[in-house]
Amino acid sequence: MQKAEYRYYEISRDIPVLVLTGEKWETIYGTDNMHFHNYLEIGYCHYGKGTVQLADRELTYDAGTITFIPHNIPHRTCPEQKKADEKQKWEYLFVDSDTILKKCFADVPEKYVKLKKNLEQKVFALDQKNNKRAAELMQMIIEEEQCKRPNYKYAIPALALNLLLFFDRLGQEKMEETPLSDTMDYIRKLINYMELHYMENIMAKDLAKCCELSETHMRRIFLEHTNTTPLEYLNLVRINKACELLMKGNCSVESVSDTRFYLPLCGILKRSPDFPRIHGERKRWKIRKTLERIRFQYLKDGK
Numbered sequence: 001m002q003k004a005e006y007r008y009y010e011i012s013r014d015i016p017v018l019v020l021t022g023e024k025w026e027t028i029y030g031t032d033n034m035h036f037h038n039y040l041e042i043g044y045c046h047y048g049k050g051t052v053q054l055a056d057r058e059l060t061y062d063a064g065t066i067t068f069i070p071h072n073i074p075h076r077t078c079p080e081q082k083k084a085d086e087k088q089k090w091e092y093l094f095v096d097s098d099t100i101l102k103k104c105f106a107d108v109p110e111k112y113v114k115l116k117k118n119l120e121q122k123v124f125a126l127d128q129k130n131n132k133r134a135a136e137l138m139q140m141i142i143e144e145e146q147c148k149r150p151n152y153k154y155a156i157p158a159l160a161l162n163l164l165l166f167f168d169r170l171g172q173e174k175m176e177e178t179p180l181s182d183t184m185d186y187i188r189k190l191i192n193y194m195e196l197h198y199m200e201n202i203m204a205k206d207l208a209k210c211c212e213l214s215e216t217h218m219r220r221i222f223l224e225h226t227n228t229t230p231l232e233y234l235n236l237v238r239i240n241k242a243c244e245l246l247m248k249g250n251c252s253v254e255s256v257s258d259t260r261f262y263l264p265l266c267g268i269l270k271r272s273p274d275f276p277r278i279h280g281e282r283k284r285w286k287i288r289k290t291l292e293r294i295r296f297q298y299l300k301d302g303k
Helices: 097-104 109-119 132-147 152-172 182-197 204-210 215-226 230-248 253-260 265-270 280-301
Strands: 005-007 017-020 035-037 040-047 050-054 058-061 066-069 075-079 088-095 122-126 177-179
Touching (some): 017 132, 017 152, 035 075, 075 088, 088 132, 088 152, 097 109, 097 152, 109 152, 132 152, 182 204, 182 230, 204 230, 215 230
Parallel strands (some): 005 035
Antiparallel strands (some): 017 088, 040 066, 040 088, 050 058, 050 075, 066 122
16 A cells, blocks of 8 residues: 655645646646645646545546545545546645634634534535536635735635635535545544644554544554554654744744654754754754754655
């Protein structure tokens, strides 16, 4: 079994949506591994035909299909076998839905919790006749990002909120939607727990408890569906979080390297002869670069 790759995207603090479009995404699909992301993925197929493979099932797509895949769901795009060597064209939005919903429902947190839970429970593949409104909203977001007209930084989150509400309302309608299997639900619980508690000294028993499984069964399920161990994934989460905090500049170097993340960064950096003379932003930059090298090695080696 090939490793399910963790594809990490950084989203601007100002605009909670990352737009991926252009020539890079007009290509031959089906050559990549199963993978999952740290943000919600919404895709639009301009032309092509095939299936989106999940860990335990498949969804069909063709020209005009919109896909909705929550974060941390392993998947891959596979063209029809007879057209495997032909190009397809997709456009993608990666959406920080948590930030958008929290801001909108700040005064009614119970609505935020309900919407978040609902949006995380389903994977959608909408055919052309059922996705007209979603396609319009998606194209408006892409246009705003490309044209950067006045107030586009406010327009994009507003449009993204409407897109999230569109998918939320599909919950009771008969679309090609896929409820998460029990196994995938266990994996989601594990990943979400790690992302919420990464600053703590998490033990295997804590992970097993959060999904109500034995430690052995928990490890086996996680390894089978992500091809990585829970500890390896947890370390990658900590590396990514440390990079985010250092990039934003709202966390001290000491808390990143010592207290919060249980990473061996302090030892790595202190072995450098220059470390005692590094101060302020230079120290922050050096630690962030070290983290990024470690992250790259994790993704490259499958650790």
